Structures are given as structure tokens and as C-alpha cells.
Amino acid sequence: MSYIPLYVPNMGEKETEYAVDAVSTGWVSNVGAYVKRFENELAAYVDIPGAVACQSGTAGLHLSLIALGVHPDDLVIVPTLTFIASVNPVRYMGADVIFMDCDDSLCMDPEKLRSFCEDCCYTINDTLYHKESNRKVSAVVVVHVFGNMADMVSIMQVAREFNLLVIEDATEAIGTVYTDGEFKNRMAGTMGDTGVYSFNGNKIITTGGGGMIVSRDEEFLKKVKYLSTQAKDDELYFIHNDIGYNYRMTNVQAAIGVAQLERIESFIEIKTSNFRLYEVLLGDIPGISLMQMRENVRSNYWMHGLLLSDSDTRDRMIKYLENKKIQTRPVWGLIHEQKPYKSCITYKIEKAHFYGDRVLNIPCSSGLTEADVLRVVECIRLMVTFSE
Numbered sequence: 001m002s003y004i005p006l007y008v009p010n011m012g013e014k015e016t017e018y019a020v021d022a023v024s025t026g027w028v029s030n031v032g033a034y035v036k037r038f039e040n041e042l043a044a045y046v047d048i049p050g051a052v053a054c055q056s057g058t059a060g061l062h063l064s065l066i067a068l069g070v071h072p073d074d075l076v077i078v079p080t081l082t083f084i085a086s087v088n089p090v091r092y093m094g095a096d097v098i099f100m101d102c103d104d105s106l107c108m109d110p111e112k113l114r115s116f117c118e119d120c121c122y123t124i125n126d127t128l129y130h131k132e133s134n135r136k137v138s139a140v141v142v143v144h145v146f147g148n149m150a151d152m153v154s155i156m157q158v159a160r161e162f163n164l165l166v167i168e169d170a171t172e173a174i175g176t177v178y179t180d181g182e183f184k185n186r187m188a189g190t191m192g193d194t195g196v197y198s199f200n201g202n203k204i205i206t207t208g209g210g211g212m213i214v215s216r217d218e219e220f221l222k223k224v225k226y227l228s229t230q231a232k233d234d235e236l237y238f239i240h241n242d243i244g245y246n247y248r249m250t251n252v253q254a255a256i257g258v259a260q261l262e263r264i265e266s267f268i269e270i271k272t273s274n275f276r277l278y279e280v281l282l283g284d285i286p287g288i289s290l291m292q293m294r295e296n297v298r299s300n301y302w303m304h305g306l307l308l309s310d311s312d313t314r315d316r317m318i319k320y321l322e323n324k325k326i327q328t329r330p331v332w333g334l335i336h337e338q339k340p341y342k343s344c345i346t347y348k349i350e351k352a353h354f355y356g357d358r359v360l361n362i363p364c365s366s367g368l369t370e371a372d373v374l375r376v377v378e379c380i381r382l383m384v385t386f387s388e
């Protein structure tokens with residue numbers, strides 16, 4: 001019986017060809033044609049004027065916060081139901097976070113975002129301040145969880161009204177796009193002030209590790225590039241007028257990225273059809289449902305989530321499936337409960353607890369076959385039948 005992992009990269013001939021090309025020309029480091037090409041082709045794919053490649057999604061979020069001018073005294077609103085890398089960069093800045101609840105899409109709840117701004121904050125000269133601490137609330141990090149789209153229409157309305165900068169953590173959602181409504185044809189990552197993608201090994205397209213920052217603001221992108229390349233004001237005489245970072249992507253990574261981007265739509269097609277198959281096959285198993293994507297959105301279906309009746313059932317299912325050589329993973333531990341964040345401000349966190357206890361990610365690689373899906377579902381069925 002072969003092992004079915006949760007998620008593995010999908011590498012093809014093009015990836016090898018382009019990576020070999022980068023290596024054989026000697027351009028293996030951070031300067032080279034593939035970096036520019038990957039930036040241009042990704043910008044074209046998500047239909048935005050510019051993109052800057054960087055070392056990881058985490059680095060991209062960090063650079064975005066700096067370049068947008070988030071100050072160490074500021075507060076930044078973040079979700080609690082996310083991977084911790086959405087939140088840590090706020091702390092790298094020396095700023096503090098306010099944890100927000102999710103809605104039924106697992107992404108940030110826009111109604112709670114609004115009521116927090118209305119009830120717990122006040123505005124002076126178009127700047128939002130938190131009542132209890134009198135600290136400025138400057139930005140919100142919105143995560144498109146598992147490739148679903150956060151409710152950007154409502155979130156952008158709140159952000160415009162309360163002058164919040166919007167950083168879209170679209171690390172999991174490249175290819176997810178609105179199909180209708182105010183943001184029709186807009187990709188995840190292209191509606192806020194900046195969007196960040198990740199090419200970590202488990203993402204829908206991967207460069208082994210890497211990230212990309214996108215924006216419509218040319219000055220912002222120039223700043224991000226400058227900061228990501230050690231803030232060199234004079235390359236010959238090594239003059240630096242700012243603190244920079246070594247957050248660049250290598251040309252070899254970018255070469256792999258260019259090849260992966262050429263295949264992204266075929267990955268989305270496979271993942272969509274596997275999602276639909278899971279949906280049909282799981283349909284008659286009691287106590288289990290598949291987490292759905294937002295309406296009016298074409299999701300990239302990056303990660304599939306099962307909703308189970310309680311955390312005990314989930315823990316038993318993880319073990320049962322592991323014995324059957326099927327890897328699954330519970331949704332992340334809530335960030336406001338993690339040691340470094342326990343004393344931070346939280347706002348009405350309810351649904352995140354509910355979903356945090358019950359969601360289980362199941363195998364969803366773009367190389368997953370129909371037979372794999374059938375085997376996963378049959379094992380789930382057996383466990384449920386056996387427990388009844």
C-alpha cells in the first residue's frame with residue numbers, strides 16, 4: 001500500500017530544463033534573467049502592474065509592512081486562524097497585534113472587523129486609535145485561507161472607511177479569483193495595498209522556497225526591491241541609507257517558478273476535479289462535510305478541509321488514517337493561544353475556536369489520482385462506520 005502524503009510538489013520536465021539552463025549559464029545567484037521573467041510573468045498572470053520576487057512569503061509580508069510604513073508603536077489587526085507566519089512579521093517590526101475572528105469561510109470576519117473599529121476605536125484626523133491603549137491601528141493582514149477568498153468587498157469597505165492599510169496574505173491563494181461582483185476578475189492578492197504569494201514546498205506552485213510581493217504602486221515596489229537587496233544606494237562604493245535585508249530570490253528558484261507558473265492552471269483544474277470527487281464521495285457519510293469555497297469565486301482549491309463533529313473524532317481520524325498510510329493534518333493551532341501571543345488584544349474570538357477544533361486537511365496534491373481519492377474516502381467511511 002503506497003503512502004498518500006498531504007501535499008507534495010509537482011515537478012515536470014520544464015522545471016528541470018529551466019533550472020539546468022540557469023545553472024549551466026552560471027547565473028545561479030540573485031542576478032539573472034529568470035528572476036525578472038518570473039516577476040513579469042507572475043504580474044501578468046494576476047493582472048497587476050508589478051511584482052518583486054523575494055526569499056519567502058514571510059519575507060514578503062515583512063517587507064510589505066516596512067514599505068507601507070507600519071510603525072513599531074502601531075497595532076495591526078490579524079486573524080487568529082492562520083499559519084503563524086502571517087503574524088510574526090508584525091512582531092519583527094516591533095508592532096503589536098489585535099486578533100480577529102474568522103467567518104464560515106475560515107477567513108477574517110468583516111462584520112467583526114467593522115464592529116471592532118466602531119466600538120473599540122476612535123478616529124482623529126482620519127487616523128484610527130484603539131480606545132484602551134490609545135495606540136494607532138494602522139493596518140490589517142487579511143489571509144485567504146486554504147485558497148478560499150476572504151470577503152474582500154466588505155473588508156475593503158471597512159478599510160477605506162477607517163483608513164486601514166490592507167496587506168493580503170495570498171500565500172495560499174495564487175490563482176483564486178472573483179468571478180462576479182465589485183471585484184470581478186480580480187485575483188486574490190490584488191485588491192489591498194499589497195499582496196504576497198508563497199512558493200514554499202507545499203504551495204500550489206513551488207520554487208522550493210520563495211515569495212512574491214505585488215502592488216499597483218510603483219514607488220512601493222521600488223522600495224521593496226531596494227530593501228530586499230540590502231538597501232544599496234551606491235552599488236560600487238557600498239553606500240546604504242537604510243537598513244536592508246537579504247531577502248532575494250535566487251535565479252535557480254525563479255527558473256523553477258517560471259516553469260511552475262506555466263502549469264498553474266492545469267494544477268487548479270486537477271485540484272478542482274479532485275475536490276468535486278471528494279464532495280460526491282463524502283456526501284453520504286454522516287457527520288462529515290467538506291469546507292466550501294466562497295460564492296462568486298473561482299478558488300485554486302489549494303487545501304481541502306473536512307469539517308468533523310468534534311476534536312476527539314478528528315484526533316481519532318488522524319491516527320486511523322496514518323495507520324492506513326494516509327497523511328492528514330489538523331488546522332493550525334490558534335495564534336492568540338501560542339506562547340508569544342498570549343497577552344495580545346483579542347476581539348470576540350468564537351468561530352475560530354469552533355473550526356480550530358474540527359477542521360482536518362486531507363490529501364490534495366496536484367498529482368493526486370482518482371484512485372487515491374477513492375482510497376482516502378473509503379478509509380474515512382470505514383472509520384466512521386466502525387465508530388458508530
Ligand SMILES: Cc1ncc(COP(=O)(O)O)c(C=O)c1O
Pocket residue numbers: 056057058059082083085086143169171172197198199200209210211
Ligand atoms: C497563511 C500563510 N502565511 C504565510 C506563509 C509563509 O510563507 P513562506 O513559507 O513562504 O514563508 C504561509 C506558508 O508557509 C502561509 O500558509
